[in-house]
Amino acid sequence: xxxIRTRNxxxxxxxxxxxxxxxxxxxxxxEMGHVPEDGSTVQGTPEEIGxxxxxxxxxxxxxxxxxxxxxxxxxxxGNDPTEEYHVRPAGDLEPGRYEVRWRGLARDGxxxxxxxxxxxxx
Amino acid sequence: xxxxSALAGVDAWTVAMIxxxxxxxxxxxxxxxxxxxxxxxxxxxxxxxxxxxxxxxIAAWAAIVLAVIEWPLQAGxxxxxxxxxxxxxxxxxxxxxxxxxTQLILAVSGLLLVxxxxxxxxxxxxxxxxxxxxxxxxxxxxxxxxxxTVDEPRWLLGGLLVLHLLAAAFWIGSLWPLYRxxxxxxxxxDAVRILDRFGRVAVFGVGLLVxxxxxxxxxxxxxxxxxxxxxxxxxxIGKVLIVALLLLLAASNKWRLVPAFERGEPRAPxxxxxxxxxxxxxxxxxxxxxAILTTVSSPANG
Numbered sequence: 001x002x003x004i005r006t007r008n009x010x011x012x013x014x015x016x017x018x019x020x021x022x023x024x025x026x027x028x029x030x031e032m033g034h035v036p037e038d039g040s041t042v043q044g045t046p047e048e049i050g051x052x053x054x055x056x057x058x059x060x061x062x063x064x065x066x067x068x069x070x071x072x073x074x075x076x077x078g079n080d081p082t083e084e085y086h087v088r089p090a091g092d093l094e095p096g097r098y099e100v101r102w103r104g105l106a107r108d109g110x111x112x113x114x115x116x117x118x119x120x121x122x
Numbered sequence: 123x124x125x126x127s128a129l130a131g132v133d134a135w136t137v138a139m140i141x142x143x144x145x146x147x148x149x150x151x152x153x154x155x156x157x158x159x160x161x162x163x164x165x166x167x168x169x170x171x172x173x174x175x176x177x178x179x180i181a182a183w184a185a186i187v188l189a190v191i192e193w194p195l196q197a198g199x200x201x202x203x204x205x206x207x208x209x210x211x212x213x214x215x216x217x218x219x220x221x222x223x224t225q226l227i228l229a230v231s232g233l234l235l236v237x238x239x240x241x242x243x244x245x246x247x248x249x250x251x252x253x254x255x256x257x258x259x260x261x262x263x264x265x266x267x268x269x270x271t272v273d274e275p276r277w278l279l280g281g282l283l284v285l286h287l288l289a290a291a292f293w294i295g296s297l298w299p300l301y302r303x304x305x306x307x308x309x310x311x312d313a314v315r316i317l318d319r320f321g322r323v324a325v326f327g328v329g330l331l332v333x334x335x336x337x338x339x340x341x342x343x344x345x346x347x348x349x350x351x352x353x354x355x356x357x358x359i360g361k362v363l364i365v366a367l368l369l370l371l372a373a374s375n376k377w378r379l380v381p382a383f384e385r386g387e388p389r390a391p392x393x394x395x396x397x398x399x400x401x402x403x404x405x406x407x408x409x410x411x412x413a414i415l416t417t418v419s420s421p422a423n424g
Binding site: 037058060061063079101103104105108109110113115 | 131196199200201202212213215216220221225266267269270272273417424
C-alpha cells in the first residue's frame with residue numbers, strides 16, 4: 001500500500017514536472033546573427049564584420065582568418081559587455097573564404113565560443 | 123549527431139579544462155560527501171571513521187589545487203586557448219571578477235573549512251561537525267555560481283541543483299567507507315549494521331538525486347525535443363544511461379549482495395567490493411560527462 005506521504009510526494013513531483021514543461025526558461029546569451037551572414041557570399045570587402053547576441057557578452061577573442069592568415073582589424077572594441085560586436089577590416093579583403101573565430105564570457109559565467117564563415121568575391 | 127559535432131571543435135586546451143573540471147567536481151563532492159557520511163553514520167567503527175575523514179581532507183586539498191588551476195585555464199581559453207592568454211592579467215582579472223571568481227573564492231573557503239572534519243579525531247566533535255558542515259554549504263554555493271542555474275527563477279534552479287549535489291555528494295562520499303566495510307568478514311556486526319542502514323538511507327538519497335536532476339533538466343531544456351537534437355541533450359542522455367547502470371548496481375547491492383553478506387556467505391565480501399569498485403568507476407564517468415556538459419555545451423546553444 002502506498003502511504004499518504006508517498007502519494008503526496010509523487011503528486012508534488014508530478015506537479016513540478018508539469019510546471020517544468022509548461023514554462024520553459026529563457027536561456028542565456030546566444031548568437032542572434034552574424035555580419036556577413038554565416039555561409040553568405042559578399043561582393044568586395046564587407047564594411048563591417050560582427051556578431052549580435054541576445055544578451056550582454058564580453059568578447060575576449062575575435063579573429064578573422066582568410067586566405068592570407070589573420071586579417072588586421074580596425075576599431076576593435078574592448079571587452080566590455082555588449083550585445084553588438086562589430087569591427088572593420090583595416091584594408092581590402094582579397095577574394096576567398098574567411099572564417100571568424102570568437103570567444104567570450106557570458107553574464108552567467110559560461111565561457112562561449114563560435115565560428116562563422118563567409119566568402120568574398122570580386 | 124549533435125554531441126559529436128560539439129566534441130569535434132574541442133582542442134587540447136578544452137580537453138585540459140574538461141579533465142580539471144571533472145577532477146574538481148570529484149574532489150569537491152567527495153570532500154562534501156565524507157562530511158555528510160560521517161554525520162549520517164556517527165557509529166562508524168574507528169578505522170573507517172578515520173579513513174573517511176582522511177579521504178575527505180585529501181579530496182578537499184585536491185579540489186582546492188584543481189580550482190586554482192582552473193583560473194588560468196579559463197583565462198587561457200578566453201584568449202583563444204594558449205599559454206600567453208593564461209597569464210594575461212586582463213583576462214585573469216576578468217575571470218576573477220565574474221561568476222568563476224566567486225565560485226573560486228567560495229569553493230576554496232568551503233574546502234578549507236571541510237578540513238575541520240579532522241578535528242573530530244582530536245575530541246572536538248561538535249566544532250569539527252559545525253565547521254565542516256559550514257564548509258559543505260560553501261562548496262554547494264560555489265557550485266551554483268556558474269551556468270544556467272543563475273537564471274531566473276534562481277532560487278528554484280539553485281535549490282534544485284544544491285539538492286541534486288548534496289545527494290550526489292553523499293553517495294560519492296559513501297563509496298570508499300562502504301568498500302572498506304565490505305572488506306570485513308561476511309556477517310561482521312558493524313559492517314552489517316552500517317550496510318543495512320545505508321541501504322535504507324540511500325533509497326531517499328537516490329530518489330532526491332534523480333527527482334532534482336529530472337526537474338532541473340526539464341526546466342533548463344524546456345522540452346523533450348532539445349534532449350534529442352542538441353549536443354547538451356544528448357550528453358545528458360548519456361549521463362542518465364550511466365546513472366541508470368549505477369542504480370542497477372546499487373539495487374543489486376541492496377537486494378542481493380548485502381543480504382548475502384549478512385547471511386555470512388563466504389564469497390559475499392569480495393562480490394560486494396567488486397560491485398562498489400564498479401560504482402566508483404561509473405561515478406568517475408558520470409563526472410567526466412558532467413564536465414563535458416558544463417564546458418563544451420549549454421542548454422541554450424546545444
